[in-house]
Amino acid sequence: MKTIIYQVLVRLFGNTNTKNIPYGSRQENGIGKFSDFTYEALQGIKELGVTHIWLTGVLHHALVGDYTYLGIPNDFPYLVKGRAGSPYAIKDFYNVDPDLAENPINRLEEFASLVERIHHCGMKVIIDIVPNHIARQYFTLSKRKGVKNFGEDDDTTVTYARDNNFYYNIGERLCLPTLSLGYTPTEPALRELSETPYVEYPAKWTGNSRSSAPEITDWYETVKLNYGITPEGKKDFDTLPSEFAQWDYGTHYAFWRSKIVPDTWLKFKDIVAFWLGFGIDGFRYDMAEMVPVEFWSYLNSFIKTKKPDSFLIAEVYNPNLYHDYLFIGKMDALYDKVGLYDTLRNIICYEQTTDSIDIAEQAVKDIAPQMLHFLENHDEQRIASDAFASDAFRGLPAMTVSTYLSDASVMLYFGQEVGERAEQHAGFGSPSRTSIFDYIGVPAHQRWVNNKKYDGGALSPTEKILRDFYKRLLHLPVKGIFKNIHHYNRIHTPYYNDKVYSFVREEERRKWIIIVNFSRTETFGFDLQIPPILLQSWQLSQKDIPLTEELYHKEQTLFHKEQGKMRIDIAPLQSLIFSIETVS
Numbered sequence: 001m002k003t004i005i006y007q008v009l010v011r012l013f014g015n016t017n018t019k020n021i022p023y024g025s026r027q028e029n030g031i032g033k034f035s036d037f038t039y040e041a042l043q044g045i046k047e048l049g050v051t052h053i054w055l056t057g058v059l060h061h062a063l064v065g066d067y068t069y070l071g072i073p074n075d076f077p078y079l080v081k082g083r084a085g086s087p088y089a090i091k092d093f094y095n096v097d098p099d100l101a102e103n104p105i106n107r108l109e110e111f112a113s114l115v116e117r118i119h120h121c122g123m124k125v126i127i128d129i130v131p132n133h134i135a136r137q138y139f140t141l142s143k144r145k146g147v148k149n150f151g152e153d154d155d156t157t158v159t160y161a162r163d164n165n166f167y168y169n170i171g172e173r174l175c176l177p178t179l180s181l182g183y184t185p186t187e188p189a190l191r192e193l194s195e196t197p198y199v200e201y202p203a204k205w206t207g208n209s210r211s212s213a214p215e216i217t218d219w220y221e222t223v224k225l226n227y228g229i230t231p232e233g234k235k236d237f238d239t240l241p242s243e244f245a246q247w248d249y250g251t252h253y254a255f256w257r258s259k260i261v262p263d264t265w266l267k268f269k270d271i272v273a274f275w276l277g278f279g280i281d282g283f284r285y286d287m288a289e290m291v292p293v294e295f296w297s298y299l300n301s302f303i304k305t306k307k308p309d310s311f312l313i314a315e316v317y318n319p320n321l322y323h324d325y326l327f328i329g330k331m332d333a334l335y336d337k338v339g340l341y342d343t344l345r346n347i348i349c350y351e352q353t354t355d356s357i358d359i360a361e362q363a364v365k366d367i368a369p370q371m372l373h374f375l376e377n378h379d380e381q382r383i384a385s386d387a388f389a390s391d392a393f394r395g396l397p398a399m400t401v402s403t404y405l406s407d408a409s410v411m412l413y414f415g416q417e418v419g420e421r422a423e424q425h426a427g428f429g430s431p432s433r434t435s436i437f438d439y440i441g442v443p444a445h446q447r448w449v450n451n452k453k454y455d456g457g458a459l460s461p462t463e464k465i466l467r468d469f470y471k472r473l474l475h476l477p478v479k480g481i482f483k484n485i486h487h488y489n490r491i492h493t494p495y496y497n498d499k500v501y502s503f504v505r506e507e508e509r510r511k512w513i514i515i516v517n518f519s520r521t522e523t524f525g526f527d528l529q530i531p532p533i534l535l536q537s538w539q540l541s542q543k544d545i546p547l548t549e550e551l552y553h554k555e556q557t558l559f560h561k562e563q564g565k566m567r568i569d570i571a572p573l574q575s576l577i578f579s580i581e582t583v584s
Contacts, residue, residue, distance in 0.1 A: 003311065003333075003409035004474055005126065006045050007054040007377055009436060010100055011084060013037065013414060016451060018441050023083050023183035023427035026065070026099060029439040031084075034100050034107075034114045041454040042121040048417060049474030052311060053118055054126040054284055056378060057087035057436065058111065060095045062135040062221065066187040067098050070105065071141050077194040078179050079136050079221045082428035082437025087128065088286055089135040089221045093271045094142035108142075115279045124281035126311060131268060132290040133207030133222035136200070147270055150225070153263075156202060162228050162236045163263040167205040174200035175213040176220060182427055208290075227295050228262035237261055239294055245327040252301035252330060265295055269302055276303065282311030282332075288325065289316045296329030304330065313372055313409075319363065326370055333409050336371040339363055340405070344375065344398040347518050348389050353498040354518060358484060361405060368406035368482070375399060376413035378436050382422040384444075387432035392419030392466055393573050397501075397516035399470070400575040404478045404505060404514055415445035417470040418456075418463045472551050476577060478514070480507035488531045495526040500570065502528060511538060513578045517570040527565040535564040539583035550577040 014036020021028050045053065062075040063085035075091070084099065101107035118125050138150050154164040176198060185191045203212035207219035210231075214220040228236040238259045244252060272283065283303075288296065296314070303310050314331040316322065317338055325331050335341075343360040346352040364371055374380075375395055381388045383395035403410050415434065420442055426435035434442055447458040448467070456464060483504040489496040499519040505512040517524060530538075545559040547566065559566045559580065570576055 001051065002049075002403075002407065002479070003051050004049050005052045005054050005313075005372075005409060005411040006048065006050040006414065007056055007411055008045075008414040009056045009087070009378060009434065010034065010037075011057055011097070012434065012440065012442050012445075014041070014449065014452065015439075015441055016446055016449060018443070018446065020424045020426070020441050022425045022438075023181075024439055025083060025183075025186060026439045027186075029441065031099055031439050033102055034110045035102055036452065037114050037117060038452070038454065039117060039121065041449075041452075042117060042123070044448070044454045044456075046121055046123055048412065048471055050123060050412075052124045052126050052282065054128075054411070055114075056128060058096050058100070058127050059087070059090050059130075060092040060097050061085050061087050062089045062091045062137060063097070063099065064185055064190060065099065066189055067104060068189065070098065072098070073137070073139055074189055074193055075135070075137050076196070076198045077181055077185055077190060078176060078198060081221055082426070082435065083183060084437060084439050086221065086437055088130050089133075089219075090130050091135040091138055092140040092142055093134075094140050094144070094274055112278055119279065124311070125279070126282040126284055126313070127275065127280055128286055129268070129272065129283045130286040131225065131295075132287045133219060133224050136198075136204075136221055136223055138223070144270065144274065147267070150264075150267065151223075160226065160231055164226050165264050165267070166223055167210070167226055167231065168202045169205070169210070169212045170202050172201075172203045172212040174198070174203040177214060177216040177218075179216070225264050226262070227264050227292050229292060235292065235294070237265075237294060240297055240328060244297070245323070249301040249304040249330050252297045253305050256298045256301065261298060265298055268295075268299055272299065272303055273306070276306055276310075281307070281309070282313070284313040284315070285331075286315055288314035288329075288331070289318055289321050293321070293324045293329045296325065296331065300330035322364070322367060326367060331370070333370055333372040334367075336360075336364065336373050336408065340371070340373055340402065341375065341380075344401065345388070348383075348394055348398055351499075351518075354486070354501040355490065355498055357401060357405075357501055358487060361482070361484070368408055371406070371408040372411055373402040373405070373408045374411040374413070375402060376416045377411065378413065378434070380413075381432040382420055382434065383416065384419045384421040385423070385432035386421075391520075392416075394520060396469060396573055397518045397575055400473060400514065400516050400577070401501060403473060404476075404512070404577075405503065406482055407479060410474070412470070415442050417467045418444045418448050418459060419466050420444040469551075473575070476550055478505055478512045478577065480505040480510070480512065483534055485513075485529070485531060485534070489526075489529055493526050493529050495524060496528070497524065500524055504530070504534070509582055511580045511582055513566070513580070515568055515570055515576045517572060517574050519572050521572055523569065523571050525567075525569045527563075528568045530564040530566075532564060535561075538580070540580070541583055545580060547578045547580065550579055551575060
């Protein structure tokens, strides 16, 4: 069964407020809650073919809000990006965002109920783990007995020590970039904090910078975590023998049981154990390549020992690291960002030749099932935004290719399926990406939510057509070995061109033929050819085979066995999917 992930920013999912005031407070702009994921809402997600829900922004992160009555110290507003705060500046790894609960005192219980509802609907739950950095004012009240806060036992007289959790610039004070909040905090205590200088001495390294004076474009609200890597880049821990890339997680787990590891490793082991106890089915690891691969061997082998079917996703952008993070780091899936995503975006936006899809496919051919394909996520611009394609329908050929080019997992970002444009000036950041930093509404998605009926009743006719396409596409049972027929047709087929792309997926007794047209304006007609060597292996039982297009069930094509040809007339932005039953 293909893994289909639905990423959703929890604070925005059920929010029906449409004011969208820049930097608006949660009282002004509204906020979604765990409770908004009703059974009706979850069934609406599941009907897209979803197997896993990635609940983004669940962990307690720094925000501009007064929860001191819960014993939670307030965050300096200048150390929070936006008003709602970045989900990737974690303040407490052992609790969830109090904003998301109907009763913040019971926020863990409300989250546990949501996990139970998702499981009841037959889907699994993924949450983020952010290993590279934490919020500058990290402080957990919820940690388990015997666990200490990050940095609590650090030796702050040295830049580096193996069991320090942070790196320090000795003798230097933190100098934050010149910031304009863009709003005035309403709570008196927070207003006072916004007028009070933040003091940090000695300065800790920022999440992506060693400087004591990070730039506005840096992750200045976070602190880099130390995994036993010296400032010079030396590994201060045992390394794995090269042959361990061939061994399973059980062998890795046994290796680390006899080793002494840095303190940060131990802390994250306890954190994931805590969330596994809540029934979490997997983790998405933020900026995984900024953390040594040996740590992932240690952590993931522990997780797999506890929960063998857990699903572990790594945000890795360097293709040179793919094999290490899969086979040494024991990841289940890696972002296919710099390969397939960038290729498809270039085809959509800049009319790059579809021949480039072959290059992207070949680059990860040996690990194709372990890649994660997507066209949107919280970091990327919305397809329908003016900064990307301006029209959600222009992404549909790419979605077909992403979904069925291989057995790779596929991810949707909530609102993608109804053409969300992300036009709002939310506050921190800019339009084209749905804000992860502020309280805001997501208009196209809100029309599907339809005053929490979750029935799409307020969607426009165009938005309904779009969502219907996603439902149809993601429910097809396409699988099997990838076979390239695009290159053959580029050479041998008149009128076939580099605005279309075609490929085959081969099962033992069923072959899938998939053709897409990336052109916005042109219909193309040609006699698509199956290469002779491929055709011979199919052993077709009939001379002429009428075919039904699988997306919309229209009988429109006749496959000629002896010629290996099928007539194709493909409209702008159309996807055609056919299947043929074969002897072998």
